[in-house]
Amino acid sequence: MTSLWHATHQPRADRAHSLEPLPDRTDLVVVGAGITGLTTALLARRAGLEVLLLEARSIGAAATGNSTAKVSLLQGTVLSGIRRHHDQEVVDAYVRSNTDGRDLLTGLMEELGVSYQRETAYTYATTDQGLRSLEQEYAAAVGAGLPMRWTDRTELPYDVAGTIALDGQLQVHPMELLEALASAFEDAGGRLVEGVRVVKVGKTETVVHTTVGDVRADKVVMTTGAPTLDRAGHFARVVAARSYALSFALPDEAAVPHGMYLSADQPSRSIRWTPSEQGRLLLVGGNGHDVGRDGHTDRRVQQLVDWTREHWGEVSLTHQWSAQDYTAENLLPIVQKLPGGAEVWQASGFQKWGFTNGPASALALLAAVTGEPEPSGAARSAGASPECATSATRRWRSRRSAGT
Numbered sequence: 001m002t003s004l005w006h007a008t009h010q011p012r013a014d015r016a017h018s019l020e021p022l023p024d025r026t027d028l029v030v031v032g033a034g035i036t037g038l039t040t041a042l043l044a045r046r047a048g049l050e051v052l053l054l055e056a057r058s059i060g061a062a063a064t065g066n067s068t069a070k071v072s073l074l075q076g077t078v079l080s081g082i083r084r085h086h087d088q089e090v091v092d093a094y095v096r097s098n099t100d101g102r103d104l105l106t107g108l109m110e111e112l113g114v115s116y117q118r119e120t121a122y123t124y125a126t127t128d129q130g131l132r133s134l135e136q137e138y139a140a141a142v143g144a145g146l147p148m149r150w151t152d153r154t155e156l157p158y159d160v161a162g163t164i165a166l167d168g169q170l171q172v173h174p175m176e177l178l179e180a181l182a183s184a185f186e187d188a189g190g191r192l193v194e195g196v197r198v199v200k201v202g203k204t205e206t207v208v209h210t211t212v213g214d215v216r217a218d219k220v221v222m223t224t225g226a227p228t229l230d231r232a233g234h235f236a237r238v239v240a241a242r243s244y245a246l247s248f249a250l251p252d253e254a255a256v257p258h259g260m261y262l263s264a265d266q267p268s269r270s271i272r273w274t275p276s277e278q279g280r281l282l283l284v285g286g287n288g289h290d291v292g293r294d295g296h297t298d299r300r301v302q303q304l305v306d307w308t309r310e311h312w313g314e315v316s317l318t319h320q321w322s323a324q325d326y327t328a329e330n331l332l333p334i335v336q337k338l339p340g341g342a343e344v345w346q347a348s349g350f351q352k353w354g355f356t357n358g359p360a361s362a363l364a365l366l367a368a369v370t371g372e373p374e375p376s377g378a379a380r381s382a383g384a385s386p387e388c389a390t391s392a393t394r395r396w397r398s399r400r401s402a403g404t
């Protein structure tokens with residue numbers, strides 16, 4: 001099951017660990033080369049730190065290179081989900097932080113020449129229950145200042161009970177994005193090594209133990225998605241959820257919607273398009289479940305194929321893939337220092353919205369490892385010197401550490 005993104009990306013052979021031994025020491029080791037690790041590593045290197053980025057497999061091997069890569073502040077029904085457990089101020093802070101993440105990523109894509117498409121994001125309902133979810137999502141989003149709108153019109157080939165929309169969101173080819181971030185990091189003097197798994201990090205001294213030797217560092221950032229270090233019961237604070245994605249060529253590409261759609265109802269259905277050598281492809285994803293709770297994953301994929309053919313007719317499947325992402329028990333992303341004397345930081349829990357939460361976490365991690373105030377995404381991506389943290393992000397972080 002190779003994703004469309006990996007199938008259309010040329011991996012680089014010059015990042016193998018066998019080519020050059022690891023250094024004895026460095027300022028910062030970043031572990032994991034998904035969107036969070038690569039963005040953090042690039043920002044830290046540009047801030048003047050000596051950075052070593054270690055990846056167990058290859059860039060984008062886990063969630064990022066196997067996602068649907070929508071960069072959106074309308075995230076299905078995430079905001080109303082957070083609102084049910086927290087007050088509106090936390091939703092506001094989440095939106096501010098994700099806005100910073102999206103703006104940072106947009107600035108980097110502009111700077112590095114990564115192509116992306118600007119599209120409208122939609123959450124739609126097909127049932128009365130879904131419609132109630134939309135009303136709650138609309139209220140939470142408008143409360144946080146997002147310019148939401150209701151619409152009766154969609155490009156979908158089936159009836160919907162209602163749709164909320166947010167214009168001007170983005171979609172991208174995730175491996176083109178990661179390759180651009182990786183190259184920019186290397187061009188700035190950072191070192192990215194693939195095929196090196198971190199197996200342990202010292203609790204009092206920051207020694208990173210890997211499958212090919214040890215590296216001493218002042219600080220370590222774990223951006224591995226799954227909490228790989230067994231500390232503070234962190235592994236028990238997140239739930240892993242798997243989803244599936246497929247790409248299809250349609251006989252008439254005019255039938256491929258332009259918008260980025262996500263259903264409020266279950267089973268979830270995620271839709272977007274992507275450019276390709278075969279023209280515009282239709283991407284259909286969703287049908288997710290908690291990891292380990294379904295032994296019939298082939299059936300999940302077949303259901304998506306059948307559903308797509310029911311609505312779009314004789315489509316031809318080009319690629320299918322799946323991946324998992326992590327959700328924290330309080331539904332908020334986790335950016336934290338792990339217990340112990342050593343400076344080890346971790347970011348996870350993006351609830352399948354890492355293309356905004358990952359870069360947002362990179363800003364918080366940059367502040368943590370440099371000791372500088374957190375810049376806003378826009379200021380950072382424009383190369384400005386660090387400015388004050390957004391008050392929303394500070395509030396959010398202090399609330400998080402207070403366990404709310």
Ligand SMILES: Cc1cc2nc3c(=O)[nH]c(=O)nc-3n(C[C@H](O)[C@H](O)[C@H](O)COP(=O)(O)OP(=O)(O)OC[C@H]3O[C@@H](n4cnc5c(N)ncnc54)[C@H](O)[C@@H]3O)c2cc1C
Pocket residue numbers: 031032033034035036037054055056057058059060061062063064065066067068069070071072196197198199223224225226228241242243244245285322323324325347348350351352353354355356357358
């Ligand atoms: C099917 C699916 C679709 C999604 N679609 C979207 C979307 O449309 N929009 C959106 O915003 N989000 C989406 N997400 C979520 C998003 O993909 C993730 O939140 C995001 O990619 C997480 O990025 P990351 O860098 O934190 O982790 P990852 O991309 O998972 O990267 C972690 C890296 O760490 C490496 N690693 C792990 N352990 C070690 C170790 N011990 N040593 C060294 N390296 C290690 C892994 O090999 C991996 O490369 C989706 C998720 C899924 C599952």
